[in-house]
Amino acid sequence: MRALYIVLFFLVLYFNGNTQTQWNGKFEQLGEILPTPNSYRTGSGAPGSNYWQQRADYVINAEVNDKTQLLTGSETITYYNNAPESLKFLWLQLDQNIFAGQSIMNQTSTGAVKDSIPASFFGTASGITVTDYKGGYTIKSVKDAAGKNLPYIINNTMMRIDLPAALKTGEKFSFSVDWSYTEYNRQVFDGRGGYEFFPEDGNYVYTFAQWFPRMCVYDDYEGWQNKQFLGQGEFALTFGNYSVKITVPSDHIVGATGTIQNPKSVLTKEQLERYEKAKKTFDAPVFIVTEKEAREKEKTRSEKKVTWEFYAENVRDFAFASSRKFIWDAQAVKVGDKTPLAQSLYPKEGNPLWERESTKAIKNALELYSQRTFEFPYPVAYSIHSAEQGMEYPMICFNGERPKKDGSYSKTTLYDLVQVVVHEVGHNFFPMIVNSDERQWSWMDEGLNTFLEKETVRLRYPELFGTHGTPKGIVPFMRGDKSQMRPIMTSSDDVRPGEFGANAYTKPSAALTVLRETVMGPEIFDKAFKEYAQRWAFKHPGPADFFRSMEDASAVDLDWFWRGWFYTNDNVDVDMAEVKWFKLRSESVDPEKKKLKVKRGDLEAETNGGKGDGNDFSNGPEEFTLLNTPEYLQGEFKSRVDDNAIRQKLDGKNIYQIKFKNVGGLVTPLVIEWTFKDGSKEVERIPAEVWRLNENVITKVFIKDKEVVNILLDPNFELADVEMRNNIFPKKTTTSKFDQFKKNN
Ligand SMILES: [Zn+2]
Secondary structure (H helix, E strand, O other): OHHHHHHHHHHHHHHHHHHOOOOOOOOOOOOOOOOOOOOOEOOOOOEOOOOOOOEEEEEEEEEEOOOOOEEEEEEEEEEEOOOOOOEEEEEEEOHHHHHOOOOHHHHHOOOOOOOOOOHHHOOOOOOOOOOOOOOOOEEEEEEEOOOOEOOEEEEOOEEEEEEEEEEOOOOEEEEEEEEEEEOOEOOOOOOOOOEEEEOOOOEEEEEEOOOOOEEOOEEOOOEEOOOOOOOOOOOOOOOEEEEEEEEEEOOOEEEEOOEEOOHHHHOOHHHHHHHHHHOOOOOOOEEEEOHHHHHHHHOOOOOOEEEEEEEEEEEOOOOEEEEOOOEEEEEEOOEOOEOOEEEEEEOHHHOOHHHHHHHHHHHHHHHHHHHHOOOOOOOEEEEEEOOOOEEEEOOEEEEOOOOOOOOOOOHHHHHHHHHHHHHHHHOHHHHHHEOOOOOOOHHHHHHHHHHHHHHHHHHHOOOOOOOOOOHHHHHHHHOOOOOOOOOOOOOHHHOOHHHHHHHHHHHHHHHHHHHHHHHHOHHHHHHHHHHHHHHHOOEOOOHHHHHHHHHHOOOOOOHHHHHHHHHOOOEEOEEEEEEEEEEEOOOOEOHHHHOOOOOOOOOOOEEOOOOOOOOOOOOOOEEEEOEOOOHHHOOOOOOOOOHHHHHHHHOOOEEEEEEEEEOOEOOOOEEEEEEEOOOOEEEEEEOHHHHOOOOOEEEEEEEEOOOEEEEEEOOOOOOOEOOOOOOEEOOOOOOOHHHHHHHHO
């Protein structure tokens, strides 16, 4: 007898061990992983009462040499120290040094020769340059406001300037840097700016980016963000005002971050009239330079120079584009009480696609993003066309996608153009205004931006909308080999390039879509997302500020979500492992008489045991007995449970018990589609917290009036469940003869 008990004891242990494997704390709060809240950044995710940030104002004079591609510049930076501590030195970013021979990027790029490789391998991805191009800055001088040389040291892509005296809190310091570099051919050097050369007419389209020494960010949680530029991790930049003069050949058209300050001296009388008309035209773009005019200009070269003046307030960077090839169209967009000017500059090689779609896409992006975040605060938004690009700066972005030589283009090219313009214009919001640290966290701008880009395409271009950035679209990636995969919360430069698109862009976008459509619901999600954007507009948020704000504004516990989607490589794969169908047996039983042991917390009623193979409903319902509530479960209550009333409510109902297994590891809400015998359907949504007491296997009971013929998990592909074959009941275990035939032929 005693021996039997011991055997039973171990059987129970074995059984439990199988069904409830170890607890991974998937619903535990992120508390200890996130930085401790303080008076700079609060536990709510909002900036704190002592939040501060630095400021850097720039006055820059630059000149483009169209014959040698040399860019020469001199800049005066006024740096405001708002930190509570003094600074002995300042760090500047010298991004062009990434193209210098011995840059860390060149030294540490890896690749193999293999049997045969394209010639462009030697000059781009491999980091081994065999061209004659000499990249990197020539720094001519670094001087204080009195013209005295300041000591500086250059460490690769970073330059430290030592200050004559410590810069105390509340003080500012002005200094000047004179520099030059030769712009690179983007066809050979894979950069974010560079030039495109057009051999047919001998002209260039220049897109100048990371073109001047820029201040690093100094902040409350990282100090100086002076992590070297390795190519993939982008930029961390300080806000300030920019006054920039750009000297170019007089037949060039220039577009830049900011508003043109001297239109009368750089535009012809006719161009000026068109420019003024565009500012008041909301329905369609106005041509300031037509294609015909641009084609004429391509044929000649002006030896005269002209200086374009731009001013931009409260921006984190400044970029510009210049070419005599540019066609220019523009129209005003209504955003709240502002009317920013949407403008496109493109060579004829972009037409007719560009004149039809670019400015329209700018308008669509500005309108939708403004609805979801804050009203676009800047006065202009440019989209510039140059081959194979997609890069963003405040108020200006550079975009590829051009039609075939005969002007025709496919639906895919149209989609790619719309997508890239919406995306790069969208970057005005993340990270140009919600100014996160791209060097460390690519997902904070790319992920949030891809999500809103996808929303813009979904709502403004439904005919082009596909699976990009959606839960369905991320399934192939989530299903992939986990051994080398990195979670979203991985430093930008440590993400493997082949996975960068998924890790930084589409996985976070898919995750936010799951959050909006399934976990939170659109109304609550949109409110919380907007709250985050508004809290951190013109500030520097970190990941915790986003995670915390989304919870703070919604009353949805999201720690499990950030844990699973952002800190692990787990994927959603729920196996509907077992379905049982019950009906109430029509007899009442007095448990006192039957001497049945029904303990408090014992949720399983007595059944007549399993029937059939359990793969379909063919064996009909199992019957179960509803026991009268035993006396000892009535507790101290003087009244008694009305067993018959409960029995009547259940009489004739179909009761389904489903066992769900979490195969992929990522806890998820359940979306269940019930199909009834009469052909009608019902979709039921269960929050992810259903897994909190057992992260691996759960059993749940559902009561339905009508008989169910089919149960389908994730019917709309909204959960990113990577395996649909275990999402259906009746189980389709055998391959039909027809399927087999198709497979073999
Ligand atoms: Zn992007």
